[in-house]
Amino acid sequence: MTILVIGGGKMGMSHLALATQYVGKSNVALCDTKFSTRVLFRLLGYKTFADIEVAASKVDRLEGVLIATPTPSHAPxxxxxxxxxxxCFVEKPLTLNVEASTELKSLAAAKGVPVQVGFVLRYVASFQRLRHLVQSKQLGAMLDYTASMRGNVILKPPAADSWQGQFKMGGGCLNEYGPHIIDLCQFIFGPVDRVGDVRMSQVFCAHADDRIDLAWSHRNGSVGAVEIDWCDTTKRKSVVEFKVKFEEAEVRVDNSAVEITWNDGCTINEEKRLEIDVPIRPSNVAYYLRGEEFSLELEEFLGTCVGRRLSVDDSIPADTMARLEDGCEVDRIIDEIARKAGLK
Structure with a gap:
């Protein structure tokens, strides 16, 4: 069998390294158009190819495809x-065109082919805990929330020919950070029903967005405000943060912590509070490389490819995996936000 990784950049290298640990180096191949990348991985002992058709014809039984290329190439x-x-596994965002995403969804349904999308933040333990608090109503009904994803991807104007400064090529914080936070909000709070006010700010980019602020409502009636910013100089790396108001408490959640502040007059007794506020623990993985979430995501995809469960942690909810339908819905919301922000 062979798992083919298409794209030898940062994410492609990560996926290739993880796939190697789960299925073995002899069962992993790389396809990349860059000669130097192919030479490097060939020296490391991998089968490498410049063309996907050649790869498909020469590898032994193609069982899975990992797509980690620039976004414009995702759809084809x-x-x-x-x-x-x-x-196949497609890194986020699924495509840059909601019509192309819809076509993929229809094609996959007709062919019966499973497709997973790389919304890796679903596997972070703190966000799993927040989702449980919302769904279980242990803190009473949820009232409203704010969500943000901030980082320092762009700290100066991008080069004129850089994709990062071109929204139509996949640049801008809405294309880079947006898929993660949009999917995470839907995963935790339910499907977004309506996008309200949208405000776009440009700091360094002339043809893309550096910051997006928006409000929306969910199908279940809950409301949220979202901030997306990829030029925040106070952040060393991307940070996701939620502040959620419940009837009994307020909860702050980020990539690594869940903090519960009990409201005055909270009716939950002390014993139950201690039970709810138990410290989170990272999920167990068969191989750790750069965060449990990346291993968990690949365990699910590779398990689909080989036809057996690879995860060693039974506590991961069965509905965690992001499917093609989830990626298509995120692309639809991005399209709506972009139109309201004047990016389309």
Missing amino acids: LAKWAIGKGVP
């Missing part, structure tokens, strides 16, 4: 994999 590559009936 995913269409190719689905057309061959091979399970």
Whole structure:
């Protein structure tokens, strides 16, 4: 069998390294158009190819495709994999065009091919805990929330020919950070029903967004405000933060912590409070590389490819995996936000 990784950049290298640990180096191949990248990985002992059709014809039994290429190429590559009936994993965002995403969804449904999208933050233990608090109503009904994703991706104007400064090429914080925080909000609070006011700010980019502020409502009636910023100089790396108001408490959650502040007059007794506020623990993984969430995500995809469970942690909810339908819905919301922000 062979798992084919398409794209040897940062994410491609990460996925290739993890796949190697789960299925073995002899069962992993890389396809990349850059000669130097192919040479490097060939020296490391991997089968490498410049063309996907050549790769498919020469590898032993293609069982899975991992797509970690620039976003404009996601749609044709995913269409190719689905057309061959091979399970595929597509990094976020799914595509840059909601119509292309919808076409992929229809094609995958017709072919019966499973497609997973790289919304890795679903696997972070603190966000799993927040989702449980919302769904279980242990803190009473949820009233409202604020969510943010901030980082320092852009700290100066991008080069004129850089994709990062071109929204249509996949640049801007809405394309870079937006898929993660939009999917995470839907995963935790339920489907977004309506996007309200949207405000776009440009700090360094002339043809893309550096910051997006918006308000929206969910199908279940809950409301939220979201901030997306990829040029925040106070952040060393990307940070996601939620502040959620419940009837009995307020909760602050980030990538590594859950903090509960009990409201005055809270009716939950002390014993129950201690039970609810138990410290979170990272999930167990078969191999750790750069965060449990990346291993968990690949365990699910590779398990789909080989036809057996690879996860060693039974506590991960069965509905955690982001499917093609989730990616398509995120692309629809991004399209709506972009139009309201004047990016389209």
